[in-house]
Amino acid sequence: MIETLFAPLLQVSTMDLLALEPPGWGGNLLRGLLNSVIIAVGAYGFGLAIGIGGAYGKLYGGPIVRDLLEVYTTIVRAVPELVLILILYFAGTDLINRVLEALGYARIDINGLVAGIWVLAVVQGAYSTEVLRGAILSIPQGQIEAARAYGMAPMLMLRRITLPAMLPFAIPGLANLWLIATKDTALLAIVGFNELTQETRTAAGQTKAYFTFFVAAGVLYLLLTLVSNRIIARIERWSRRGMPAVSGSAR
Amino acid sequence: MSLASAAHPGAGQMAAEAIHVENLHKKFGELHVLKGVSLSARDGDVVAIIGGSGSGKSTLLRCINCLENPTSGIIRVNAEEIRLKADSHGNTVPADRRQIERIRSKLGMVFQNFNLWSHMTLIENVIEVPIHVLGVSRAEAIATAEALLARVGLAEKRDVYPAFLSGGQQQRGAIARALAIQPRVMLFDEPTSALDPELVGEVLKVIADLAREGRTMVLVTHEMKFAREVATHVVFLRNGIVEEEGPPDQLFGAPKTEALRQFIRTVG
Numbered sequence: 001m002i003e004t005l006f007a008p009l010l011q012v013s014t015m016d017l018l019a020l021e022p023p024g025w026g027g028n029l030l031r032g033l034l035n036s037v038i039i040a041v042g043a044y045g046f047g048l049a050i051g052i053g054g055a056y057g058k059l060y061g062g063p064i065v066r067d068l069l070e071v072y073t074t075i076v077r078a079v080p081e082l083v084l085i086l087i088l089y090f091a092g093t094d095l096i097n098r099v100l101e102a103l104g105y106a107r108i109d110i111n112g113l114v115a116g117i118w119v120l121a122v123v124q125g126a127y128s129t130e131v132l133r134g135a136i137l138s139i140p141q142g143q144i145e146a147a148r149a150y151g152m153a154p155m156l157m158l159r160r161i162t163l164p165a166m167l168p169f170a171i172p173g174l175a176n177l178w179l180i181a182t183k184d185t186a187l188l189a190i191v192g193f194n195e196l197t198q199e200t201r202t203a204a205g206q207t208k209a210y211f212t213f214f215v216a217a218g219v220l221y222l223l224l225t226l227v228s229n230r231i232i233a234r235i236e237r238w239s240r241r242g243m244p245a246v247s248g249s250a251r
Numbered sequence: 252m253s254l255a256s257a258a259h260p261g262a263g264q265m266a267a268e269a270i271h272v273e274n275l276h277k278k279f280g281e282l283h284v285l286k287g288v289s290l291s292a293r294d295g296d297v298v299a300i301i302g303g304s305g306s307g308k309s310t311l312l313r314c315i316n317c318l319e320n321p322t323s324g325i326i327r328v329n330a331e332e333i334r335l336k337a338d339s340h341g342n343t344v345p346a347d348r349r350q351i352e353r354i355r356s357k358l359g360m361v362f363q364n365f366n367l368w369s370h371m372t373l374i375e376n377v378i379e380v381p382i383h384v385l386g387v388s389r390a391e392a393i394a395t396a397e398a399l400l401a402r403v404g405l406a407e408k409r410d411v412y413p414a415f416l417s418g419g420q421q422q423r424g425a426i427a428r429a430l431a432i433q434p435r436v437m438l439f440d441e442p443t444s445a446l447d448p449e450l451v452g453e454v455l456k457v458i459a460d461l462a463r464e465g466r467t468m469v470l471v472t473h474e475m476k477f478a479r480e481v482a483t484h485v486v487f488l489r490n491g492i493v494e495e496e497g498p499p500d501q502l503f504g505a506p507k508t509e510a511l512r513q514f515i516r517t518v519g
Contacts, residue, residue, distance in 0.1 A: 140366075140369070142362060142364050142365075142366035143366055143367075143368050143369065145318060145362070145366060146360070146362065146366035146367075146368065147368075148318060148355070149316055149318055149355055149358070149360040149362075150355060150356060150360070150379075150380045150384060150432065151351075151352040151353065151354070151355035151356030151380070151384050152352070152380075152383070152384055153348070153349075153352055156383055156384070160379065160383055161368060164370045165368065165369065165370050167370070168370075239370075241370070241412065242369045242370045242371065242372075242412035242413065242414055243369065243412075243414055244414050244415065
């Protein structure tokens with residue numbers, strides 16, 4: 001059993017398998033990683049935009065807006081992400097095509113990258129709505145009141161006061177969401193999108209070097225997380241510039 | 252009712268009315284906090300609102316710039332009446348957002364808890380509204396802000412974040428922020444109530460200087476000695492109505508109502 005698992009490793013050297021140029025598969029893995037990062041960045045960005053709108057709607061919207069957002073965040077957070085991705089991807093593309101056909105247009109092939117970003121953004125948006133809502137509620141109310149008292153219009157207040165003031169409260173939750181976004185891209189393998197996990201499966205299946213490729217993929221995900229942590233730490237330090245250091249949390 | 256104090260310098264011809272409040276009512280649910288209050292401040296007036304806790308004095312001040320929406324009544328700032336309407340829940344709210352924003356940007360509000368923006372340095376706090384609400388150029392705003400910070404004794408703290416300042420320094424900074432908009436009227440909501448006793452003096456001194464230079468101010472305060480010194484007119488609020496009002500010497504020297512006599516004795 002063990003021998004069969006490692007047999008390919010013994011036959012072809014690991015470095016050859018991971019070489020960037022074919023017949024090595026390293027290039028494919030890196031392209032997969034790039035695709036994963038693009039999807040994660042896109043989904044996270046759109047998710048944040050949804051989250052800002054969602055948090056504002058939940059806090060200040062009318063009863064209908066609030067109810068709709070509650071339905072959105074509850075459903076998205078209740079359904080397993082894998083199921084949600086299947087639903088949104090297949091049902092979503094099908095729906096678009098049906099609408100196109102009904103309107104007399106030809107069916108289109110939905111770009112996998114766009115679909116992936118859209119699907120994960122819907123998921124991310126639900127979580128960031130709640131993270132941002134909590135963060136906005138954590139802002140000392142007097143600071144919002146001062147902005148009102150000086151005649152700031154709502155959008156100006158959002159940009160100049162609310163968002164920067166809530167950032168220190170939101171960063172830990174948003175950092176979690178980013179790391180989840182990088183790993184959720186792997187779920188898109190199920191719909192055949194060539195992100196890192198899918199590329200790894202292909203490479204491993206072709207060469208039977210499962211161990212090599214999945215460890216390599218694991219290392220790439222780990223590197224992504226480590227780099228992210230460095231960047232997040234800098235953003236967090238910057239966002240807390242106006243706050244006295246809490247002993248123990250100073251970096 | 253007319254409150255223009257005859258004793259006020261330059262009272263030969265009537266100064267223009269900066270704040271006019273008429274028959275103001277405010278209910279929080281079942282709680283009737285203001286029951287028909289009227290108030291007026293002409294240019295150069297320093298109106299002190301005094302009264303016990305729960306008398307409605309802070310609510311009255313906060314209604315002037317609609318931080319609290321009055322239930323009914325008339326509010327005029329610079330002779331411009333704030334248009335109010337009923338919203339879908341039956342609450343009274345400003346009818347025109349731009350009007351209320353414009354009026355607010357002429358009223359320099361100073362809060363009990365300072366409420367400086369914590370993600371901005373002191374000077375950023377002071378230039379924020381001039382640049383982004385009033386459209387002043389950055390260079391001009393910074394020059395004004397530096398002069399104002401020097402005036403309140405905080406020139407060397409310009410790049411410090413509020414959390415690293417004492418309460419008294421934060422409140423002086425907040426006064427500089429209010430002055431930076433070149434307000435028509437300054438509104439002070441118990442500016443020294445959140446301060447440690449040893450820090451009260453430095454803030455009162457700044458406010459007294461402003462009063463002396465003839466700035467129009469409406470001031471809610473617990474500092475009776477201070478109110479008597481700086482105010483041109485004192486309003487004693489009790490249970491949501493104006494129980495007594497007049498020049499400070501008259502109110503503090505010869506109070507007419509038993510309620511005011513008792514109040515002065517207790518806070519004395």
